[in-house]
Amino acid sequence: MTAPAESAADRVAAAVLAVPGVTGLHAGSWGEVGTYLPGRRVDGVRLRDVSTDVHITVAMGSVVADVARAVRAAVADLVTTPIAVVVEDVTSPTRDPGGSIGP
Template sequence: MPEQVSAGELADRVLAHPSVVRLHGGQFGEIASYLPGRKVVGVRLPESGAAEIGVVLRLDRPLPEVLGEIRGALAEALGDVPVDITVADVITGEPRGGA
């Protein structure tokens, strides 16, 4: 895992995708990174193995296409580290509450 990559940076890259509504921590909140003074929900960077991302997506395009774009954006920062993306939910219309 490249040392210079932070969970916050990865979260920003994921949230920049237009089909991503929000990050998701998984059923039990297991997809998260703990940093000094804060927790980044939806991004887990283990010492070894795949980076884990949890998302809620807007169902506006084919999911494989969207997931490929998200992986591509993360590959710029992670290099050859594999990325596992969990789609926790999809939104078919405008999300309630504007988020």
């Protein structure tokens, strides 16, 4: 099976997940935040003509405003629209992307 082509949403997601303090992307309270691609979805990233929305979870103990600022900076070169960062949750700093808590 061929791997899906990387999309703009994938590039945004990868940049966001590389920011220290970000523990994951979040689909929103009702699962409403995401970008639909053929056969899959990128949760937590919504690309629109007028804005880019990024919903994240942040590690406990992080300075939320600093993490949000770093997310905006990481995404700024990838999009041409204003970037809105929403912190949906605060999680254990050792939580892995699958959601389990490490030692």
